[in-house]
Amino acid sequence: MQSTNNMKHDLNAEPAATGAVTRRSFLTGLALGGAGMAGAAMLGGCAPQAKAPESGEAAQLAETGEPSFMTPPEPVAEADIVNTLETDVLVIGGATAGSITASVAATNGLNVIMIEKNDEARCIGRDFGFVNPKPVLDAGLPRLDPYELTRDHIEKSGHRVCGDVVYRFMTKSEEAGNWFTDKCATWGLHPEVQAYSSNSDFYRNYTHVINYYPEEGRSEDRYGVMKTMLSSMAQEVVDAGGQYLTRTEAVELVRSDDGAITGAICSTDEGYVRINASKGVVLATGDYAANEEMMAYYSGWPLEDIDWPESTGMGEGHKLGLWIGAKMQEAPHPMMLFKAYCYHYLRVNKHGRRYVNEDSGYVGTAVSQLRQPDHISFAIWDSKWPTELPASLEYGGGMAWDQDFRAYGEEWTAEREEESAFGWERDEDEILYEADTLEELADLMGFEGDARETLFATIDRYNELVATGNDEDFGKRPELLTSITEPPFYALDMKTELGVSVGGFITDVDSNVLDEDGSPIPGLYAVGTVTGTLFGVDYNETTVPGISLARNVVFGKGLGEHLASLA
Numbered sequence: 248m249q250s251t252n253n254m255k256h257d258l259n260a261e262p263a264a265t266g267a268v269t270r271r272s273f274l275t276g277l278a279l280g281g282a283g284m285a286g287a288a289m290l291g292g293c294a295p296q297a298k299a300p301e302s303g304e305a306a307q308l309a310e311t312g313e314p315s316f317m318t319p320p321e322p323v324a325e326a327d328i329v330n331t332l333e334t335d336v337l338v339i340g341g342a343t344a345g346s347i348t349a350s351v352a353a354t355n356g357l358n359v360i361m362i363e364k365n366d367e368a369r370c371i372g373r374d375f376g377f378v379n380p381k382p383v384l385d386a387g388l389p390r391l392d393p394y395e396l397t398r399d400h401i402e403k404s405g406h407r408v409c410g411d412v413v414y415r416f417m418t419k420s421e422e423a424g425n426w427f428t429d430k431c432a433t434w435g436l437h438p439e440v441q442a443y444s445s446n447s448d449f450y451r452n453y454t455h456v457i458n459y460y461p462e463e464g465r466s467e468d469r470y471g472v473m474k475t476m477l478s479s480m481a482q483e484v485v486d487a488g489g490q491y492l493t494r495t496e497a498v499e500l501v502r503s504d505d506g507a508i509t510g511a512i513c514s515t516d517e518g519y520v521r522i523n524a525s526k527g528v529v530l531a532t533g534d535y536a537a538n539e540e541m542m543a544y545y546s547g548w549p550l551e552d553i554d555w556p557e558s559t560g561m562g563e564g565h566k567l568g569l570w571i572g573a574k575m576q577e578a579p580h581p582m583m584l585f586k587a588y589c590y591h592y593l594r595v596n597k598h599g600r601r602y603v604n605e606d607s608g609y610v611g612t613a614v615s616q617l618r619q620p621d622h623i624s625f626a627i628w629d630s631k632w633p634t635e636l637p638a639s640l641e642y643g644g645g646m647a648w649d650q651d652f653r654a655y656g657e658e659w660t661a662e663r664e665e666e667s668a669f670g671w672e673r674d675e676d677e678i679l680y681e682a683d684t685l686e687e688l689a690d691l692m693g694f695e696g697d698a699r700e701t702l703f704a705t706i707d708r709y710n711e712l713v714a715t716g717n718d719e720d721f722g723k724r725p726e727l728l729t730s731i732t733e734p735p736f737y738a739l740d741m742k743t744e745l746g747v748s749v750g751g752f753i754t755d756v757d758s759n760v761l762d763e764d765g766s767p768i769p770g771l772y773a774v775g776t777v778t779g780t781l782f783g784v785d786y787n788e789t790t791v792p793g794i795s796l797a798r799n800v801v802f803g804k805g806l807g808e809h810l811a812s813l814a
């Protein structure tokens with residue numbers, strides 16, 4: 248196991264100003280420039296991309312309370328429109344939700360134009376969490392009860408979800424998952440059921456996710472498989488007579504006099520293009536987590552000290568819908584927070600105090616860390632981890648608790664654990680310390696004065712609780728009480744990371760977007776992370792890990808077929 252002592256927190260630093268919006272890290276990159284039309288261009292590689300924060304807009308929100316994104320821009324002048332295209336269906340966004348919808352609609356006989364604002368569609372994720380797909384049942388795992396999953400998912404979402412959409416996911420997931428698995432086989436990708444699944448009653452992972460791999464197995468390219476999937480589906484659209492237009496960004500929805508959405512105005516390198524769609528316009532535009540103003544307005548979290556390295560969503564689709572009166576999910580919106588996770592091991596804050604029952608899923612752990620001063624948290628354990636961790640799986644386990652890349656049926660190994668540096672790959676500023684004494688460990692962690700004394704007292708107290716088998720302070724299950732007594736000792740400086748925002752528009756089960764009055768907006772549909780139907784309080788990874796990609800399959804397929812069924 249690696250140990251390093253650089254880049255430690257300054258535990259005695261002044262607290263950040265309340266409400267300040269700062270970021271520890273933010274990818275720079277992609278300047279979109281003028282979007283442009285690239286004919287039926289196909290996908291190449293899919294590098295994650297990000298935009299700079301919109302700090303001017305955040306400042307405006309702070310000053311006036313009025314977010315700038317609510318105000319539509321001036322409509323594009325007719326004189327500036329250089330071309331008009333006609334189609335049955337316009338899909339806005341070429342990533343998983345968009346390309347599945349587009350390919351299903353196209354292969355069911357519709358004329359489809361799919362547009363993507365970047366050179367390449369966003370390419371992220373690898374775990375698909377279907378309920379009762381064939382590969383999972385074939386592995387000998389028991390068939391799950393969709394009624395139970397529906398009830399549990401809704402309850403854990405604080406009832407801030409659309410119950411019919413949740414139930415649709417749980418019940419259509421088997422068919423859609425099998426369909427997708429068959430499709431993957433035609434692209435040379437084969438399912439591998441993953442081991443992790445949680446045994447806790449409270450953050451139970453019911454399902455085992457599926458990863459898809461080519462014959463030669465996993466590659467170094469984390470999202471290489473996703474590239475294959477997206478390019479294959481875009482190819483299907485083109486093969487069926489449709490078009491995939493990159494560098495084409497929808498900037499305005501077109502509405503007819505009777506209120507129906509009939510197309511979009513799109514920005515391209517050649518100028519503005521109107522795309523008229525007779526059967527439907529689909530928002531598949533992803534999230535808004537890289538839009539600082541939207542995050543400040545909707546997230547409900549103080550944003551300082553959250554790492555936002557992967558999220559590139561600027562909320563363009565959210566704006567398009569808001570400008571025409573689509574019903575947005577109530578704030579605060581759920582967020583996909585992750586990392587900040589280290590099994591059941593003791594957690595202390597910057598004052599050296601234990602603050603949580605560590606027996607929790609990864610989103611819960613991230614949330615409790617965000618509630619700590621300066622969001623600082625360390626996990627502490629000792630050399631007994633190679634026996635403690637596999638033993639803990641029987642009681643806890645689940646996404647990010649079990650080993651990444653362990654196939655169902657494969658042995659848990661300490662070697663794999665070391666390779667993945669305790670579960671998730673570490674950021675450059677997420678630091679693992681190792682020391683032969685607790686005093687040395689405290690030095691490495693940067694603890695001084697009262698905090699240092701409190702840290703030692705906390706570890707003593709924790710060891711006492713372990714010895715009695717009764718966590719009188721936080722009520723952690725006895726099976727998960729493990730002492731910190733055998734050197735070397737370890738401390739991990741944990742970071743909370745934001746994956747994507749998962750709040751968005753309310754839709755019905757056919758993915759038709761509703762208006763403020765709860766009625767479907769004719770012609771407007773939404774799939775994927777731009778929707779706000781499936782997650783309530785936080786990103787509910789617990790019932791069905793991998794639900795984001797799986798719901799893109801379930802609702803993308805469902806919507807493609809629905810559009811094809813319209814007269």
Ligand SMILES: Cc1cc2nc3c(=O)[nH]c(=O)nc-3n(C[C@H](O)[C@H](O)[C@H](O)COP(=O)(O)OP(=O)(O)OC[C@H]3O[C@@H](n4cnc5c(N)ncnc54)[C@H](O)[C@@H]3O)c2cc1C
Binds near residue numbers: 341
């Ligand atoms: C690091 C990380 C790992 C993850 N891993 C998993 C996982 O393993 N399993 C899982 O279930 N979920 C995972 N997720 C979440 C999941 O990846 C996302 O929820 C999912 O990819 C969203 O898909 P989408 O198609 O709705 O949106 P996106 O993938 O965000 O795609 C939206 C697309 O629309 C384009 N676009 C936006 N606006 C416009 C416009 N106006 N005009 C034209 N194009 C536009 C964008 O450029 C983008 O290509 C992960 C997320 C992160 C950050």
